[in-house]
Amino acid sequence: MNIAIKPASRVRAINWNRIEDDKDLEVWNRLTGNFWLPEKVPLSNDIPSWATLRPEEQQLTIRVFTGLTLLDTIQTSIGAPKLMEDAITPHEEAVYSNISFMEAVHARSYSSIFSTLCSTPDVDDAYRWSEENEHLQKKSALILEQYRNPDPLKRKIASVFLESFLFYSGFYLPMFWSSRAKLTNTADMIRLIIRDEAVHGYYIGYKFQKGLEWLNAEKRQEIKDFAYELLFELYDNEAKYTETLYDGVGLTEDVKKFLHYNANKALMNLGYEALFPPEACKVNPAILSALSPNADENHDFFSGSGSSYVIGKAVATEDDDWDF
Amino acid sequence: MGLIVYYSSLSENTHRFVAKLGLRVARIPVSTGDAPPDVREPFVLILPTYCGDDGKGAVPKQVIRFLNDADNRSLIRGVIAAGNSNFGETFGLAGDVISRKCQVPYLYRFELLGTEEDVANVINGLERFWTSQRSNAL
Numbered sequence: 256m257n258i259a260i261k262p263a264s265r266v267r268a269i270n271w272n273r274i275e276d277d278k279d280l281e282v283w284n285r286l287t288g289n290f291w292l293p294e295k296v297p298l299s300n301d302i303p304s305w306a307t308l309r310p311e312e313q314q315l316t317i318r319v320f321t322g323l324t325l326l327d328t329i330q331t332s333i334g335a336p337k338l339m340e341d342a343i344t345p346h347e348e349a350v351y352s353n354i355s356f357m358e359a360v361h362a363r364s365y366s367s368i369f370s371t372l373c374s375t376p377d378v379d380d381a382y383r384w385s386e387e388n389e390h391l392q393k394k395s396a397l398i399l400e401q402y403r404n405p406d407p408l409k410r411k412i413a414s415v416f417l418e419s420f421l422f423y424s425g426f427y428l429p430m431f432w433s434s435r436a437k438l439t440n441t442a443d444m445i446r447l448i449i450r451d452e453a454v455h456g457y458y459i460g461y462k463f464q465k466g467l468e469w470l471n472a473e474k475r476q477e478i479k480d481f482a483y484e485l486l487f488e489l490y491d492n493e494a495k496y497t498e499t500l501y502d503g504v505g506l507t508e509d510v511k512k513f514l515h516y517n518a519n520k521a522l523m524n525l526g527y528e529a530l531f532p533p534e535a536c537k538v539n540p541a542i543l544s545a546l547s548p549n550a551d552e553n554h555d556f557f558s559g560s561g562s563s564y565v566i567g568k569a570v571a572t573e574d575d576d577w578d579f
Numbered sequence: 580m581g582l583i584v585y586y587s588s589l590s591e592n593t594h595r596f597v598a599k600l601g602l603r604v605a606r607i608p609v610s611t612g613d614a615p616p617d618v619r620e621p622f623v624l625i626l627p628t629y630c631g632d633d634g635k636g637a638v639p640k641q642v643i644r645f646l647n648d649a650d651n652r653s654l655i656r657g658v659i660a661a662g663n664s665n666f667g668e669t670f671g672l673a674g675d676v677i678s679r680k681c682q683v684p685y686l687y688r689f690e691l692l693g694t695e696e697d698v699a700n701v702i703n704g705l706e707r708f709w710t711s712q713r714s715n716a717l
Contacts, residue, residue, distance in 0.1 A: 278589050285629075446667055453665030461590050520663070523691035526595070533696045547664040554671060554688035556657070557704025 269345040276465075279346035282458045286353045289451060293364040296444040298371040304437045305372040311503060316428060316438075317373055317381040319500060320365045322391050323425040326417060327362035329395060331355050333402050334414050338459065341407040347462065354455050361448045368441055390496035394421060397489055411463040412482045412525060416489055419456035419521035420514070422449075424497045427510045427542065434541035442545065449546065460524030467526070482525060490518060513538050581656070581709045584618060585625040586642045593627045593661050596693040600702055607645050615645045621656045621712070623686065623705065628662040628673035637672040646681065656712060657686040659701060664690060 274280050308316065335355030342348035369378045385391055398421070401413030426449055433442035467475055493514055501507040515531035516538050522530055529536075583600065586607040587593035597604055605616035630637040646652050658681070660674030671688040678685040687704060689697040 276589075281588075281629075449665050450667065453663050457590070457663075464590075519694065520691055523592075526591075526692070528692075529694045533694065543664065547667045547670040549668060549670060554660075554674065554685055555700070555704075556684045556686045557700060557707065 267345060269349060271346065274346060275344045276346070278458070278461055279344060279350055282454065283346065283350050283353065285454055286350065286357070286451070289447075289454070290357075291447050292360060293367040293444060296440055296447075298368060298440050298444065301372060301438045301440045304439070307437065313373070313377070314381070315500060315504060316432075317369065317377055318384055318388075319425045319428045320368060321378075321381040321385040322388075322496075323422060324362050324365040325385055325391065325395060326421060326425075327358045327365075329398060330414075330417060331358040331362060333399065334358075334417060337402050337410055338414060338462075341410065343462075343465075350458060354458075357451050357455075361451070364444055364448065368444070372441075388496075388499065390492055390499060393492050394489065394496060397485070397492065401485065406478075408463060408466050408478055409481060411459050411466070412478075412485060415456050415460045415463065415524050416486060416521050418452050418459065419524050420486070420518050421489065421493065422452055423513055423517040424493055424500070424510060427506075427513050430542045430545040431506065431509075433545040446546070456521065456524045460526065464526045479527065482522070482527060483530070486518060486522065486530065490514070509539050509542070512536060513542060580705060581712070582618070582620055582622040583625055584616065584622045584645075584655075586627070586639055586645075588627065588629075588639070592692050593625060596661065596689065596698070597625055599693070599698045600705075602702075602705070607641050609641065611641060611644065615641075615648075615651075618651055618654055621654050623657045623659060623708070624655055624677060625659045626661070626673050626677070628660055628666075628669065628671050630666075630669050630672055634669050634672055637669065638676050639673075642673075642677075646677070652681060655681050655683055657684050657708065659687045659689075660685070661689055661691065661693070 271280070305313070335351050335358060339348050339351040339355070342351060398413050398417050402410055404410055404413070426445060429438060429442045429445040432438040467478065470478070494511060497510050497514065498507050501510050512535065516536040519529035519531055519536060522528065580602055583597060583602050583604040584607065585593055585597045585604060587597070587609075589609060594606070605618060605622070607615055624642070626639065626642050628637050629639060646655070655677075658674050658677040660671045660677070662669075662671035662673070664670050666672075674685045674688055677683070686708065687697075687701055689701075693701075
């Protein structure tokens, strides 16, 4: 008996020497170049610093990291695999498999922090808290609902919001401690995670925009309206989540500015305009410089306060001279 | 107002920012097979940053190729770079590299597509910058 193999069911071997979208190779190279493991970071150097935190500050920190672990878990086991199903090119699928694995590394990292710095009962308490906190659960539910959405573009929107917006109520805290010279090794590890999430948000947002190109104006508008509506819903919940976490330490308003700033960046990753006005996004300079050490360096020559440059004679350059 | 020369990858992020400025522009093509723009007047360069932790590869190769031409290099007057603060120390690094290499001021840095505030700052800033360039030349 002849068994006919339908062409659609044939499996294609990936060929990295025939790239359909250069962005796939570029991002693959960036992500693999950025690869890291938590063992690289000397977390145990933070033990003395951890002991200086008050019990409520320790509890807040463990809760924040538990919330981040939950998001990484979703992205590893549901988010990235969903995106893989939607991939147009085999290379895109490979990039999502990298994203999926790195999210597992991130989730693993928080457990490394816990085992190095915290007591088991405190961590168990925080995990229980994460299962019971309505805002954290709602945040997960809103994203999971969209991962079940039949429209692949809407799934990508949810994924970009997770990568580029929802993590930041959590990322704020280690940046805050770092700006106070506390838990600086932990902050180094979080910065590696923050860098990875930026590439993830950028890439998924790019693929979203490529998909959008196939739609007519009416459908595009519908997708855009959907994105802003979902962001509003997520933001509303995120503001409440932030209050439950940070009201006790008096940082809520500061965290919200950081949320606005990152919500704008999430929209930009989708190719959309910023939503929150500049005055709502004035992130505490100490947090920005914990995030990016040269962020407070003046790169605004136009304002007149930038460092002055002497315009000298240009030197001859060759390809080899440049840093690439 | 002087000329803008810019590079934008397939993501088109920098392209969108530049389009909002409403200024005269010349684009350095993404494909290395396409001819670079023929520039014969002073310009400000706008480009995105691409690099990892080590800071390597911050300036896109297409831009390097363009600036390796001595005539082009002699006309650059300033640089504006895009980036993402998530990248920490290498945020907007392409602007630092160009500024150092070509001895021109790093005029402005923005994130991703830039905000409306960034667009206004750059338009106003460039207006003043070109005015001062002209008066220096006189």
